[in-house]
Amino acid sequence: MPNFNAVITGVQGWVPNHILSNKDLEQMVDTNDEWIRTRTGIEERRLLKGEGLATSDMAVEAVGRLLEKTNTTKNEIDLVVFATVTPDMRMPDTANTLCDKLGLDNAFGFDLNAACSGFIYAITVGSQFIQTGMYKKVIVVGSDKMSSIINYEDRSTCIIFGDGAGAVLLEPSQEDVGFQDAILKGDGSGREFLYLTAGGSKTPTTRETLEAGQHFVVQDGRPVYKSAVKGMSSVVKELMERNNLTNDDVSWLIPHQANKRIITAVAGKLDFPMEKVTVNIHKYGNTTAATIPLCMWEWENRFKKGDNIILTAFGGGFTWGAVLIKWAYGT
Ligand code: UT7
Secondary structure (H helix, E strand, O other), X not given: OOOOEEEEEEEEEEOOOXXXXXXXXXXXXOOOHHHHXXXXXXXXXXXXXXXXXXXXXXXXXXXXXXXXXXXXXXXXXXXXXXXXXXXXXXXXXXXXXXXXXXXXXXXXXEEEOOHHHHHHHHHHHHHHHHHOOOXXXXXXXEEEEHHHOOOOOOHHHHOOEOEXXXXXXXXXXXXXXXXXXXXXXXXXXXXXXXXXXXXOOOOOOOHHHHHOXXXXXXXXXXXXHHHXXXXXXXXXXXXXXXXXXXXXXXXXXXXXXXXXXXXXXXXXXXXXXXXXXOOOHHHHOEOHHHHHHHHHHHHHHHOOOOOEEEEEEEEOOOEEXXXXXXXXXXX
């Protein structure tokens, strides 16, 4: 048993103002609104525009608002766990940049890359520091400027992704609420289906890699789709069985927003009613590490204290998993 329960005491999202609609994409690549809506459920996505603006700047907006909302002073934060695949720079890490930009003078931080599963990995990591009693206030952020690694001439990826950020504050509690359990998985053999070739130690950026467009995301959608449905539905089932939960005991399922059809298929395999599944992919597309906290932020007012909520994600790596949370506030 942990010394303390790690409880979410606030959640906040932030998305940029600029909207990229399906109609806009029709002007850019050989696609159409009908195809995008029916194949993915996406209607529009947000893009971060502005010289020098990066992933950390979206996180500054989300975390800054989160601190205000939870009446937390900046020097109370101990740790920032920052999930992203689009760090501001290869080094240093974006977590420390965020701490500096926001003035979190007593915090340290680190980045965590688990692609679209980043937030569920990060909230599991952050919760451990609270449960052991080591820290009292931990920020977990998911923020991605996907537009920085997307090829807007590749119709198979540019229609899917968007930019955004979301964050939660974790604090200790003696009550039986908060982080309950997690099952996290990985299968590195999936790396052939979703990747970005250049800029790492294997293939450093050169004129040739730039000319070949190897600084952009590549996805073989079909195998990822199949693995995502199978991975998320089986891990949620395993988590529910392990915690003796039936569908009636679970108030909300918060899935990663990669494709509306994937979400519906996962709910279908679990026989879980769509009324209890959060879906906002039509507005934001796939914001990678930000999808789950963006959903939590939008649904926050509907959550009640004691609600069992399951987060689930699947992403590049492959990485996937599910987290069980007992919501700590709201009536
Ligand atoms: O979040 C991280 C994990 N990622 C995911 O979970 C994403 C998983 N994959 C998917 O969501 C889907 O596979 C996609 C949305 C990426 C693609 O949908 P799909 O139903 O699997 O389509 P497809 O790639 O099998 O392509 C079907 C057809 C092809 O044409 P043909 O060969 O049948 O003539 C494509 O060329 O649709 C074509 N196509 C498009 N047509 C119009 C592919 N992209 C587009 C497009 N507009 N944007």
